[in-house]
Amino acid sequence: MSCPTWKAIASGAHDVDARGNAGVVESDRDIVGSLGAAGTAFFGSFRELREIQRRAVPPIRSGRNVLVASATASGKTEAILAPLIARTLEEAPGGVPRVRVLLIAPTRALVNDLTARIKGPLDRLGIACGRQTSDHRDKAKAPFVLVTTPESFDSMLVRDARLQAGRVVDHLLAGVMSVFVDEAHLFDGTARGDQLSWLLGRLRRFRRLNVERAAGGPELALQLCAGSATVSDPEGLAGRLLGTEAAVVRVEGTREVEVFGPSSVSGWLPLEPSMEIATLRDRLEPVPSAEFAERAERRIWQALSSDGHSMRKALVFAPTRRLCDTFSAHLSGALPRRRDIEVFAHHGSLSRNRRERAERGFASARDAVLIATTTLEVGVDIGDVDLVALIGAPPDTRSLLQRIGRAGRRIGRTRVLALPRSELERAALTSMLLSARDGVLDPRGYGRRWSVFVQQTASFVAQGRPRGRLRSDLIELVRDVWPEESAGMADAIVENLLNTECLVKYHGRLALGEPWADVFDEGGRGMHANFDSSGEGIPVVDAGTGETVAHVAQRPAEGRDLALGGQRWDVQEGGRGEILLKPKGVGGTQEGFRYAARSAPTGLEYAVHVRRGLGLHESDAPILDSPDGPIWLHFGGSGFQTLLCALLPGLRSIGGLAGLAVAGSRVDATLLAELASGHARLDRVVESHFAVLEPVLSVGPFQRHLPDECRRRVVAELMDVPAFRRWLRTRHVWEMARDDPRWTHVQTALLA
Numbered sequence: 001m002s003c004p005t006w007k008a009i010a011s012g013a014h015d016v017d018a019r020g021n022a023g024v025v026e027s028d029r030d031i032v033g034s035l036g037a038a039g040t041a042f043f044g045s046f047r048e049l050r051e052i053q054r055r056a057v058p059p060i061r062s063g064r065n066v067l068v069a070s071a072t073a074s075g076k077t078e079a080i081l082a083p084l085i086a087r088t089l090e091e092a093p094g095g096v097p098r099v100r101v102l103l104i105a106p107t108r109a110l111v112n113d114l115t116a117r118i119k120g121p122l123d124r125l126g127i128a129c130g131r132q133t134s135d136h137r138d139k140a141k142a143p144f145v146l147v148t149t150p151e152s153f154d155s156m157l158v159r160d161a162r163l164q165a166g167r168v169v170d171h172l173l174a175g176v177m178s179v180f181v182d183e184a185h186l187f188d189g190t191a192r193g194d195q196l197s198w199l200l201g202r203l204r205r206f207r208r209l210n211v212e213r214a215a216g217g218p219e220l221a222l223q224l225c226a227g228s229a230t231v232s233d234p235e236g237l238a239g240r241l242l243g244t245e246a247a248v249v250r251v252e253g254t255r256e257v258e259v260f261g262p263s264s265v266s267g268w269l270p271l272e273p274s275m276e277i278a279t280l281r282d283r284l285e286p287v288p289s290a291e292f293a294e295r296a297e298r299r300i301w302q303a304l305s306s307d308g309h310s311m312r313k314a315l316v317f318a319p320t321r322r323l324c325d326t327f328s329a330h331l332s333g334a335l336p337r338r339r340d341i342e343v344f345a346h347h348g349s350l351s352r353n354r355r356e357r358a359e360r361g362f363a364s365a366r367d368a369v370l371i372a373t374t375t376l377e378v379g380v381d382i383g384d385v386d387l388v389a390l391i392g393a394p395p396d397t398r399s400l401l402q403r404i405g406r407a408g409r410r411i412g413r414t415r416v417l418a419l420p421r422s423e424l425e426r427a428a429l430t431s432m433l434l435s436a437r438d439g440v441l442d443p444r445g446y447g448r449r450w451s452v453f454v455q456q457t458a459s460f461v462a463q464g465r466p467r468g469r470l471r472s473d474l475i476e477l478v479r480d481v482w483p484e485e486s487a488g489m490a491d492a493i494v495e496n497l498l499n500t501e502c503l504v505k506y507h508g509r510l511a512l513g514e515p516w517a518d519v520f521d522e523g524g525r526g527m528h529a530n531f532d533s534s535g536e537g538i539p540v541v542d543a544g545t546g547e548t549v550a551h552v553a554q555r556p557a558e559g560r561d562l563a564l565g566g567q568r569w570d571v572q573e574g575g576r577g578e579i580l581l582k583p584k585g586v587g588g589t590q591e592g593f594r595y596a597a598r599s600a601p602t603g604l605e606y607a608v609h610v611r612r613g614l615g616l617h618e619s620d621a622p623i624l625d626s627p628d629g630p631i632w633l634h635f636g637g638s639g640f641q642t643l644l645c646a647l648l649p650g651l652r653s654i655g656g657l658a659g660l661a662v663a664g665s666r667v668d669a670t671l672l673a674e675l676a677s678g679h680a681r682l683d684r685v686v687e688s689h690f691a692v693l694e695p696v697l698s699v700g701p702f703q704r705h706l707p708d709e710c711r712r713r714v715v716a717e718l719m720d721v722p723a724f725r726r727w728l729r730t731r732h733v734w735e736m737a738r739d740d741p742r743w744t745h746v747q748t749a750l751l752a
Contacts, residue, residue: 026054028054031049032049034057036089038083040124041125042078042081042085042121049075050074051251052075052251053078055079055249056068056076056079056080056083057079057083059247060079060083061087065243065245066225066242066248067184067225067227067234067237067242067247067248068080068226068227068228068249069227069228069229069231069248069250069251070251071252071255072406073405077117077182080180080225080227081103081180084178084180084225085101085127085145087178088177092177097141098142099139099145100177100178101144101146101180102153102173102176103179103182104150104180104181105147105182105183105378106149106150106186106187106192107149107375107378107380108134109375109380110183110380111148111149112131112136112356112359113381115129116381117381122144128145129143129145130143130146131146132152132156135352139156150195151529154195154199154528154529156172157463161463166466167467171206173203173206174206176222177223178223178225179200179203179223181224181225181226181227181241182226183227184226184237184241185231185398187241188233188237188444189445189447191452191531191698191701192530193240194448194449195455195530196241197241197481197482198456199456200222200224200241201480201481202460202477204222204480205477205480207222224241229401229402229405230398230441232441232444233443233444235248236446255405255408255413255414256270256271256413256414257270257271257404257413257414257436258414258416259271259415259418260303260306260416260418261285267306267307268306268307268415271434271437273438277431277612278615280430280433280434281430284430286422286425287419288421289422292327292421293327294330294334296327297331299389299417300316300335300369300387301338303415303417304387310386311386311415312366312367312384312386313362313367313368313369313370313383313384313385313386313387314368314370314388314389314417315372315387315389315406315407316388316391317376317388317390317403318347319373321347321595322594322595324372325345325593326591327371328345328371328566329564329567329568330563331566332566339367341369342361342365343368343369343371343566344357345370345566346358346370346372346373347375348373348375349551349595351547351549353547354549354565358566362382362383363381363383364383370382371566378402385406386408386415387417388403388414388415388416388417390404390417391421392419392420392421393420393425393428393429393432394432395600395603396441396442397432397435397441397605398442400432404416404436418433422749423750424610424660424749426613426749427609427611428613430612431612431613432609442605445718445723447717447720448482448485449530449698449699449700449703450493450706450714451530451705452530452702453478453490454497455527455528455700456477457474458512458516459528460474461503461510461512462516462520462524462527465511468506468509468510470509470510471494474494475491493706493707494510495707496706501514501515530700530702531701537551537595538551538554538555538579539578540552540578540581541579541580541581543572544582549565550565553593553594555579556571556579558571558572561584562593563591564581564593568583569581569583570584601639601695601696601697602637602638602660604639604659605637607637607660611635614742614745614746615742615746616633616742616746617732619730622734622736623733623735623736625735628663629664630666631654631661631662631663631750632662632667633660633750634660635660639696639697640659640724641659641660642692642693642696643686643724644662645662646688646692646693647681647685651663667733668733669731669732669733672731673729676729682721683716686716686721687712690711697719698718699711699714699715
């Protein structure tokens with residue numbers, strides 16, 4: 001699929017103007033003028049509009065639901081928010097403060113960033129803006145624009161109704177007239193994305209039930225818009241999230257990409273269209289884990305100092321919170337000896353104050369390095385970034401584009417330092433970088449996660465307290481959110497929730513069973529989210545200041561020297577369940593705290609990139625001889641591998657090669673063709689092994705509450721059994737001979 005960030009794509013598909021007509025061109029002055037005061041507030045300082053703004057403003061101003069797809073830093077936020085604000089100001093009544101525009105972002109860091117970015121124009125309009133997350137709580141002020149996350153959106157739906165005689169007469173969000181979903185691609189094909197669809201359906205329900213009219217407001221239809229820089233199927237995403245009539249506005253974006261490596265005179269290698277895989281792979285020198293801190297630090301310094309003093313700031317993406325802690329602690333001692341460089345760390349287990357301090361510090365510093373996990377993958381404004389360093393390979397090209405898109409906005413050229421820790425990561429990074437160069441995104445499958453219906457049932461019933469909900473209310477909501485789905489599935493799930501006493505009947509209505517009711521009464525922790533989480537963990541406190549620095553999973557032994565958030569600490573005696581730390585000097589390599597996290601399954605996208613980066617063709621699935629017997633390199637990802645092992649019990653997984661290769665029984669093309677054609681057998685295996693397959697399919701945390709038949713259906717859909725059959729039929733299985741030119745490279749990568 002074409003990516004709007006790095007490759008020219010067909011602009012104008014589904015583009016419409018303010019009158020709903022294709023192809024009508026308006027001047028910048030006309031477009032800004034159509035927005036009234038909002039146009040001046042958002043675009044008054046612009047010499048001219050950007051192309052995405054020219055294309056997106058008219059249809060959004062006219063009331064269309066629109067997905068805006070364009071490059072990072074291309075002006076999407078203004079393109080969407082300015083016309084939404086203009087239309088809302090025109091239609092909304094004055095008087096009592098109401099939340100009119102809801103802006104939904106995937107992370108708390110992005111909520112903070114968006115709030116800061118839009119505050120200026122909103123202040124010029126005299127409009128209040130607030131944010132509602134677990135870190136900041138502004139909802140009580142009922143700001144005109146409220147920025148939030150899906151989890152806080154869910155919580156507000158449950159808790160912010162005004163009741164009279166047990167009936168809802170108003171709600172904090174009943175006056176919302178438009179919704180803007182930022183970084184929409186991060187929600188697509190996930191449990192959080194399905195949750196967001198349900199939340200928007202519940203918000204639309206307010207208007208159908210005339211709650212807004214009862215509060216003295218208008219009957220304007222709810223308008224939904226979204227923005228994304230990396231989406232492989234914009235029409236599909238728009239239809240799923242915004243409705244089948246949603247428009248898609250796309251504009252190309254290009255930026256030169258250069259990869260650093262010490263082998264050339266300049267150090268920087270442009271990703272030219274003619275570059276082959278072997279050329280780039282040779283440039284990406286692996287950094288062994290045993291020597292990682294010292295060698296990676298030297299590589300970062302080489303890159304920063306490669307172009308005189310023009311390279312001032314680097315953003316480094318680490319795959320785990322623990323590595324983020326330990327490597328940032330090492331850099332904080334090593335880099336300042338080379339230049340006056342400040343080092344910061346940023347990940348989700350650090351406290352809000354620590355995260356925000358790192359964002360502000362990096363943005364204001366002259367020379368700085370910021371090590372982060374995925375918390376900074378999306379567009380938080382941390383100022384100019386000259387270099388993005390990648391420790392290991394991200395899961396797919398989409399994530400890689402988000403990360404490297406953080407750099408080079410000032411000069412229009414992205415500079416990347418790849419730090420693979422193994423030959424496998426080297427292969428994956430090679431393939432992903434070339435896909436980014438070509439603007440090709442990995443195709444993403446889509447399947448409904450009915451576990452989200454369980455969570456939304458609990459939330460929807462809790463929202464209806466004290467009266468509860470009619471069973472027909474739930475079925476009606478299903479038909480609104482997933483209209484093509486049978487109500488029978490939802491009815492079976494509700495019956496199972498009644499049988500397990502998660503729900504109970506009370507005067508003919510549904511109410512929460514005691515366990516769920518207790519959770520909501522205590523704040524609903526864990527009941528508003530659809531991602532796996534083990535909770536905050538044990539608080540870690542600076543003994544000198546009393547500041548909570550982070551939350552961790554395990555208590556370390558006293559007297560240990562540990563790294564956390566870019567610093568070294570001595571572990572002191574714990575008190576009141578806390579872990580007390582005392583700051584130490586910088587530098588050196590220490591252990592890090594352990595966090596509650598499990599290894600993610602290997603996605604099919606990642607496995608395909610490894611195969612391509614090794615120089616193998618699309619259907620190649622070779623067999624290699626090893627001292628322990630034959631190894632079959634299937635490159636099918638964890639999902640397909642789990643199903644393969646269920647079909648062929650003689651196969652077994654290999655440590656370090658999950659989702660890439662298996663050992664044990666030999667396979668050949670004939671055997672795979674037989675498996676693919678055995679529909680009945682394959683369906684039986686999926687049905688009987690659904691519990692084994694669930695962990696590798698990201699089914700969502702409430703899957704266990706589904707009846708078994710529903711769990712089987714979800715697994716079969718997410719597994720995409722027809723795609724698995726096609727994959728089996730097209731595998732080219734052969735014994736790779738030692739005289740094959742790829743033998744040495746593949747053997748080194750897979751058998752290291």
